[in-house]
Amino acid sequence: MQLIYEKSVPGRRAGTVPAYAGLAKPAVPAGLGRAAAPRLPEIAEPDLVRHITALANRNFGIDTGFYPLGSCTMKHNPRLNERAANLPGFANIHPAQSEESVQGALELMWRLQEILREVTGLDAVSLQPAAGSQGELTGLLVMRAYFADRGEDELRREIVIPDTAHGTNPASVVMAGYEVVGIKTDARGNVDVDDLRAKVGPRTAGLMITNPSTLGLFEENIHEIEQIMHGAGALMYYDGANLNAVCGVSRPGDMGFDVVHINLHKTFSQPHGGGGPGGGPIAVRGLLDPFLPKPQIVRDGEGAGAFYRLDRDRPKSIGKVRGWTGPFGVFVRSYAFIRRYGPGLREMSEAAVLNANYMLARLRDAYDVPYDRLCMHEFVISARTLKKEHGVTATDVAKRLMDFGYHPPTVYFPLVVPEALMIEPTESEAKETLDAFCDAMLEIAREAASDPAAAKAAPLTRPVRRLDEVLAAKRLVLRYAFADHPDLAAERAAASA
Amino acid sequence: MAAAESYPDGLLYHPEHDWALIEGDEAVLGITWFAQDALGEIVHYEAPDVGAAIGMGEAYGEVESVKAVSDLISPLSGVVLEVNEKATGEPETINEEPYGAGWLIRVRLTDPTEIARLLSPETYRAHVAAE
Amino acid sequence: MSFLSLTDADRAAMLATVGVETVEELFRDIPEAVRLRAPLALDPALTEAQLAAHLAELASRNTHTGDELSFLGYGVYDHYSPAVIDVLLARGEFLTAYTPYQPEMSQGVLQAIFEYQTAICELTGLAVSNASGYDGCTVAADACFLAAHHTGRSKVVVAETLHPMVREVVATFAPGFGMEVVTVPASGGVVDGAAWAAACEGAACAIFQTPNVFGILEDGPALAAAANACEALPVAHVDLLSLGVLEAPGAYGCALAIGEGQSAGIPMSFGGPHFGFMAARADLVRRMPGRIVGETLDSESKRAFVLTLQTREQHIRREKATSNMTTNQTLIALAGWVTLCWYGPQGLRELGELLMGLSAEVAIKAKAAGYELAFPGTTTFKEVALRVPGGGSAEEVARKARALGVNPGVPLGHDFAGLADVLLVAVTEKRTPDDIAELAEVIGQCS
Known part of the structure; x- marks a missing residue:
């Protein structure tokens, strides 16, 4: 389809601006005024609406169909939450208003903090981080501040991370000014405890792990890991990307973790929005509370006399990690989601885990299972044998799934599993949906033997066929260039002629 | 068009899949067929600056495919004399001719005794077969 | 529970397929010592109608812009906030999708981001834009991280007339990047030019805001020139809505333009979610944080869009990544893009x-x-x-x-x-x- 810039016709417009007779027209000082107008599209509202709609029609969301993207927790997004976030009393309040004039907002945030304390089993919460990876960086800076306060920051320079970790973990470690030390995975998919013991010492500031891990497996040696880490005076960081498996079942605080980030867009249903926004609050043990970002939301008094306020008087705080007090609209949605469940959040996790195990049981004979255990809320299988015997890769399976009407799972992650397909159904799906998807996966495996070309040619049913990603990386076209815009198809034709 | 697998005689090899062609007190460096094959089609070559000092076994640059990045490990210590502009401009040359037009840098050796520690073609071929 | 579909019969059949008797058995890998054996101490579940009333009550205790001038x-x-942004925000294909890792499923979001990137490049006069950062504060920290790697220097210069919240966020992250922050004082409500020029010496980047925190137009071209004279990257923190009348930062020598996109019709929402934007000179593209969408062709030579230069990112480059960012503010940035299209240049x-x-x-x-x-x-x-x-x-x-x-x-x-x-x-x-x-x-x- 055309770009909106290609639909632009000079003189058209949608939005208009009021004009007031007699209003001053201040001049822009010389040299500061715009010389050439920005080439925004010139389009009237009807065609702007159609353009957006046409784009939507070329996209796939949870609302469209099953979206088992591992490690992303693509669950249902209740629409009441959208309606609530758009209430004037939430959407049209300014963050610099007086505390007296935003008591409802502050109370909602305080209540969400209390819920997250309970769900994680920890003592204090900062809602401020903008997303999971910012939660990681914030948590690491809190750990650094704690060690600096104890005079140990210069000594403790290392963070240990298992080789199954999300890429955000090592990236966050470096941005926090720490060094990464890698830990191996053992034959059952757990952290290799002997390797951990050998690498943890006086230079260790902490450990970052996801539990259940990115393999969808619960860390069976969590108690031993806790003893090694705390025995060395180090801290434990919990990457909460997989918290959907264990709400009400097992709490990071009870596992021994000192810092946790919670992905509100995963576990607590903030819509993913094609890539965001998210929310990444962190919860910490009491000893780290003084170092949390400021301001904190606190409550003075109780009951009818309760007053909620922002506490900026936190001398040991690491400071601010983003503007204001965090993504409030995200808090409204996640708070609303949790209030629909209450203590029944446990049923949510139970359904997520049952759905995943059911799918694993149905698929285990047709695909390789690298770690033969019960899984938690997601599982990793491999197309290794399909590739070896029929040349059909994890990518081919993923693309063929599109023709069956599904969004593919996460592929080629975690890195320790070749040809990985990481499947996370979430609690939202009905048994019929899981069965239909599994039927498709089994059919694709059969087809790989009988007609491997079918998977290689997929997808056939999407707006575009497989893309030339090499071309995108070499011939960088990152914006529309109007009259100078290249015609890639013509270039390709010329090159092959 | 990717090249066929080969590990020519006349070159010396580093176990991280790099080769060196020794020319007096200078050497030409590149990556082996095995390295370019493992990476897939190369879309970017991040070269060092001319004049930079590089150390044996250390990274001096990067090559990237669409979905992977690989450090370039120097088989020898030296000072960079020249960067292959053809490889930076058309990085697919590294796939097509890893030992020819797809060479990466020319260096002046700072410790020629290191040459003795490199692998012979025969030893390197055995190393690749074991991977 | 409205959000769950499994019936007792479903559960029984599924457990039989798995080969266990109870749901409880599925959790057998979790050591008993770390199991939670009491129900979560949370308030009881609410029905949708009860919840709607509860949320409305909370909202009613906030003074909003309709209540006061x-x-x-x-x-x-x-x-x-133009009503037309609701077309985008209400479509489940945008709202409930995630990062477009699978381009064949995601051409809508990918093309929209490409069009957003184009708008940001046009407004800022720079060559590349990412798909968004978290907000106008964090993109300043991103700029510092980028500049440190590009220049190999460790000093950040910020103008006192840069919003204090932006300066605070930079100060939080700079030590982790191994950077120190130098603040240049204001004189008469604008940056003190002489102090600015002196501070830029040896700096990785120098960040100023125009219109500045007091609403005043800075002499951006002079500030950029002073930074460029020291080979420090000049970074302009700008308001998208000002760029119909004010010169594009790229046109007067800035290496980066960043800012808070909330002005572009995004609800205030007590401070978020909003979006940060970042645009850069072409030579800095490989150091950009975050997602970038590029144009390419499919196997039938049809135009298509895809996430590109992903080797910069954490999921591939891990500890050497240009940023740890993954989830960003795509939906909000796209709403801002719709507002910009709605206004158009005129x-x-x-x-x-x-x-x-x-x-x-x-x-x-x-x-x-x-x-x-x-x-x-x-x-x-x-x-x-x-x-x-x-x-x-x-x-x-x-x-x-x-x-x-x-x-x-x-x-x-x-x-x-x-x-x-x-x-x-x-x-x-x-x-x-x-x-x-x-x-x-x-x-x-x-x-």
């Missing part, structure tokens, strides 16, 4: 002129009420810093005015020593000359 700004503005220019006119009107009317410009001789865009007559407390004026139904702006004494008598008044196109007259009347009574 507000002139609050200071980085977040009560701009008009609308954006008219809007900029209107805002400048309204801010001048504030100064004129306030003067009649005894309030002088805090920084005379400057040109403002949409915010005006006013000095309370007789050195009175701006805090006190604001408190009294609110009691009269007018929220007159942000008192600056909290963040700027010596400005306890300065009130920062913001206008948007939602405020009228009559509103400004009312403001002047009320603050005249309150001083």
